Amino acid sequence: MARGKHRRPRTNPLTRNVVVAGTGTVALALPLLSATTASAAEPAQASAPAKVGSVTYTTKKGDSLYGIADRYDAQGGWRQLYKDNRKAIGDNPRLIHPGLDLKVRATKKASTAGNTADKASAPAKKSSVAQATQASVKNFPNNLDGWIRNALDIMSQNGIPGSYEGIHRNILRESSGNPSAINNWDSNAAAGTPSKGLLQVIDPTFAAYHVPGTVYDPFDPVANIVAACNYAAARYGSIDNVNGPY
Numbered sequence: 001m002a003r004g005k006h007r008r009p010r011t012n013p014l015t016r017n018v019v020v021a022g023t024g025t026v027a028l029a030l031p032l033l034s035a036t037t038a039s040a041a042e043p044a045q046a047s048a049p050a051k052v053g054s055v056t057y058t059t060k061k062g063d064s065l066y067g068i069a070d071r072y073d074a075q076g077g078w079r080q081l082y083k084d085n086r087k088a089i090g091d092n093p094r095l096i097h098p099g100l101d102l103k104v105r106a107t108k109k110a111s112t113a114g115n116t117a118d119k120a121s122a123p124a125k126k127s128s129v130a131q132a133t134q135a136s137v138k139n140f141p142n143n144l145d146g147w148i149r150n151a152l153d154i155m156s157q158n159g160i161p162g163s164y165e166g167i168h169r170n171i172l173r174e175s176s177g178n179p180s181a182i183n184n185w186d187s188n189a190a191a192g193t194p195s196k197g198l199l200q201v202i203d204p205t206f207a208a209y210h211v212p213g214t215v216y217d218p219f220d221p222v223a224n225i226v227a228a229c230n231y232a233a234a235r236y237g238s239i240d241n242v243n244g245p246y
Contacts, residue, residue, distance in 0.1 A: 055106040061098050062222060065089075066213025072106040078213065080105065094216030144168075144177045144221075147198070151225035158211055162229040166240030171225075173244075174200040179221040197221070199228035209234070 057068055065078035074081050082093040085102045089095075138153065140146035148167050155162055175181035175198050183195040193202040196218040201209075206218040209230040214223035232239040232246065 053106050055104045057102050057104050059096050059098055059100040063096050064213045064215060065093055072104045075105040075107055147221040150222045154226050155229055160230050161233050161238040163240050167225060170239060170242055171198045179219060197224035199224055201228050205231055
């Protein structure tokens with residue numbers, strides 16, 4: 001661990017604070033319907049293939065392509081989602097502006113051939129699916145507790161170690177929980193790379209340790225936390241091992 005405040009590391013320097021903002025990701029696993037037949041001569045009806053339905057999603061603050069694709073179990077994942085909406089998003093898939101209308105190839109349970117009774121019950125099935133989708137979405141409050149828990153959810157998916165206590169302790173020391181915090185007076189600031197966000201990370205470090213799927217913005221609380229913990233894991237083993245300026 002570097003001694004002294006705002007010590008610039010030799011490679012990929014991270015200053016006193018790092019912030020990671022992002023969104024919780026959600027995946028809805030829907031069972032495939034199996035069509036049973038009286039004859040083995042009709043294998044095509046043994047199982048119903050997945051059907052893709054187009055869904056329009058309006059982005060909001062904290063969204064990421066990874067999170068949106070995971071939420072709707074989008075065909076082709078976030079890469080296909082970006083390819084389909086590149087004109088609206090722009091050249092940087094990590095920078096998602098709020099208010100964009102994105103077309104999502106949402107994977108839905110395929111319907112099977114049936115009698116009139118089956119067709120009559122179709123609306124009820126759709127309603128059940130919609131309710132299940134809504135219930136499965138992870139919602140985190142827009143406060144320090146929610147940012148940390150959101151970050152931990154993303155970290156667990158990317159194999160980045162760290163605990164709630166370790167993150168919370170370092171945030172309080174580095175920024176007092178202010179995601180807009182910026183250090184404009186230390187040596188890093190003098191060099192043109194001030195420390196930013198909840199965990200006070202400089203831009204070069206954020207760029208090197210940013211985790212795809214989170215917002216590419218060091219002031220985004222979730223992205224800042226995740227990037228900082230990714231850096232701390234590479235340098236110290238875990239953010240839990242950081243007890244001072246790092």
